[in-house]
Amino acid sequence: MKNITKKSIVFLVLFTSFFSCKDLTELNENPNGVQSDQVNPNLIMPTVLTEAAKLYVNLGYQDIAGVVQHTQKDAWSSGHNDYDWTNQSWSGYYDVLRNNNLLLERATELNFEYHQGVALVMRAFMFGLITDLWGDAPYSSALKGELGGTENITPAFDSQEAIYTGILADLEQANTLLSKPTNEYTGIVNNVDVYFNGNPAAWRRFANSLALRYFMRISTKKSDVAKAGIEKIVSDPTNYPIITTQTQDATMAFPGTSDGTAWPANTVFDASGSNYRRIKMAATLVETLQGINDPRLKIWANKVEIPLVVDATLPAGTDKIVDGKRMLSPDKVGNTVVDTDPEYVGLPTAFSALPSAYNLNPTPGQTSFNPHVSFLNDIYKQATGPLLRARLISAAEVHFILAEAALKGWSAGNAQTHYEAGVKASLNTWTVGSSYDSYIAQEKVAYKGTLAQIMEQKWIASWTTATEAWFDFRRTGLPALTAGPAAKRAVLPLRFYYMQDELNINAANATAALEKLEVTNFSQSDNKNSAWSKPWLLQGTGKPW
Structure with missing residues (x-):
């Protein structure tokens, strides 16, 4: 774990200029010499x-979107489609936590309670991601020695259970610290807060909504704790406010002024367009959305540029473009599986080592341009835009959490009311809220009181935040996703691999953490350190497989 240096502080000052109209160096007389x-x-x-x-x-727009079958890639696809993962690093996550630790310590020294609350929320968020992704991890000893002390490069790993306990304690403390009116805080500079513009009440809602997320996360392993925690929050909205409408969502816009401040895989800073072009809608999501006439599909995907038409009345050998359609005689298709949907075509999950060849693509290979499969909507070519936001937690997610809690029989409100509010919040987020009445009235969408239905809508609503859908799938097995034939294993993965550097440098602690993983029938040659080994959260649950 590296120490904070003068160079790091200078970088922080420079970086903020991308996300704020104010020159933040004004906040310090001599930023280049700051200790x-x-x-x-x-x-x-x-x-x-x-x-x-x-x-x-x-995570949610790239490889994890592949795991939960929101998207697939048609080139350089093995990690995305097939879960061919190795040596996944948490260094970037701990980099954020080191800076956040400095934020918390300085805020504490200055008695900046708003900043303390923000830092506790972000500590919970980042450690939550780490333990969700890897399992046991350095936590209580992870950031020791960061402010001038001896660097700790071999921290002990805390148990996943202990990390979740610590996360929930941080969020409880943050709720208290953020409970005052804005004018009672010291040191707030609105535009350095790129989520909520210096609004303590918004951060408080974020903290309590994250607590709902993590109480539900541990609900299978620690049902009594989860039930009590969720009921406490729901029963006292004055002291535990939560996110209830999409206007309160915890999000971050992308200024789009450089590659580092732009929406990922855009074509503005990637002139070749290859990163955008390789991401396709997954057939699993496309066909689900089509089956329920979901208006979000047109927001997320383009229609196929050239639909396929297989016509038995055409002469043998026919393969030509007519009126914008590719007309094929059956002999030109043979036994190849094709999708002739005239509007939206998704890429099947891990169906082949050469996914770019799907649907008779005339240009298979790494630089393919497949006109017979739906590209993502053109908005995802842009570097910035009103829908291009990092969404850390949303009203839709909160309502689906509470719908599930109510379905369990917990005192969390009415399950149907929360289910419908979750659907409506997501439609509003994606600008199709006017379709809500007709959408919810459909037989396949109208509330039926099943966990499968709640989790399907939550999975849909997690577009671009697919990590939450993955964590829900691990916990519930829903939606009932299956791996494709080219996938590394016959089932979906459960965790990230511990990186080799950690196994080498921090061998004793990393090995102790590995020993606590549960090997499954799918761990195979990876042994303990497998994406198919079960961490504490899943052990003994029978989920997701």
Whole structure:
């Protein structure tokens, strides 16, 4: 774990200029000479918030979107489609936590309670991601020696259970620290807070909504704790306010002024367009949305540029473009499986080692341009835009959590009311709220009181935040996703691999953590350190398989 240096502080100052119209160097007389024990918390906060949000959206828009079958890639696809993962690093996550630790310590020294609350929420968010992704991890000893002390490169690993306990305690403390009116806080500079513009009440809602997320996360292993925690929050909205409408969502916009401040895989800073072009809608999501006439599909995907038409009346050998359609005689298709949907076509999950060849693509390979499969909507080519936001937690997620809690029989309100509110919040987020009445009235969407239905809608609503859908799938087995034929294993993965550097440098502690993982029939040659080994959260649950 590295120490904070003068160079790091200078970087923080420079980075904030991308996310704020105010020159943040004004907050310190001599930013180039600032010491870590003198730095103003407002110089640190923007980098903590922006880097955390970027890590989160990169998970949910990239490989984890492949795991939960929101998207697939048609080139360089093995990690995304097939779960061919190795040596996944948590260094970036701990980098954020080191800066956040400095934010918390300086805020505490200066008695900046708002900044303390923000730092506790972000500590919970980042450690939550780490333990969700890897399992046991350095926690209580992870950031020791960061402010001038001896660098600790071999921290002990805390149990996953202990980390969740610590996260919930941090969020409880944050709720208290953030409970005052704005004018009672010292040191707030609105535009360094790129989530909520310096609003303590919004951060308080974020803290309590995250607590709901983590209480539900541990609900299978610690049902009594989860039930009590959720009921406490729901029963006391004055002292435990939560996110209830999409206007309160914890999000971050992308300024789009450089590659580092832009929506990932855009075509503005990637002139070749290859990163955008390789991401396709997954057939699993496309067909689900089509089956329920979901208006979000047109927001997320483009229609196929050239639909396929297989016509038995055509002469043998026919393969030509007519009126914007590719007309094929059956002999030109043979036994190849094709999708002739005239509007939206998704890429099947891990169906082949050469997914770019799907649907008779005339240009298979790494630089393919497949006109017979739906691209993502053109908005995802942009570097910035009103819908291009990192979404850390949403009203839709909160309502689906409470719908599930109510379905369990917990005192969390009415399950149907929360289910419908979750659906409506997601539709509003994606600008199709006017379709709510007709959408919810459909037989396949109208509330039926099943966990499968709640989790399906929650899975849909997690578009671009697919990590939450993955964590829900691990806990519930829903939606009932199956791995494709080219996937590394016959089932979906459960965790990230501990990186090799940690296994080498911190061998004793990492090995002790590995020993606590439960090997499954799918761990195979990976042994303990497998994406298919079960951490504490899943052990003994029978989920997801």
